[in-house]
Amino acid sequence: MKHYDYIEWLLYKNKMLSKEKSEEMEQHLYNCDTCMEIFLSLIDEKEAEHAGEIISDDFTFKIINNIPKTKNIKPKIRQTKKAFNYQLGYYAAVASVTVILTLSGFYTGLVDAVPKLSASVQITQEQTNIIAGLSHSIVDSTSNLLFSIENIDRNNRRKE
Ligand SMILES: [Zn+2]
Structure with a gap:
């Protein structure tokens, strides 16, 4: 300068x-x-x-106008980075869950179970919740995952 x-x-x-x-x-x-x-x-x-x-006259006005702009930029960048990292982690978790569930044959079991359940929206939401619940369990521990699958199996049998 x-x-x-x-x-x-x-x-x-x-x-x-x-x-x-x-x-x-x-x-x-x-x-x-x-x-x-x-x-x-x-x-x-x-x-x-x-x-x-x-x-x-507009000198002070210009100064005041410039200050908030400079202050606001940094937190915005941090927030975007956080959201991006969170999304990345989320997709990674979903990918691992998909792999684990595919390997454990969970999807095959789910496909078999669907025709036996009524096709109402409520039940679709229930299934989504079960899968979301599973995601958390897998993150916690493998034993929790196995426990959850056992529970789903029990619940499915009860519905039949
Ligand atoms: Zn200068």
């Missing part, structure tokens, strides 16, 4: 520069802490009272 020196800020403060140059420097001023420090060091207490006359 190209900085302006003490003399240039002094000329700026005393409005001895062209309008174009002043605007260019003002743009730089609210993006640059280094130059802001130089500029502020040029203003003594008496002049600080008239700072509004030195700095253009």
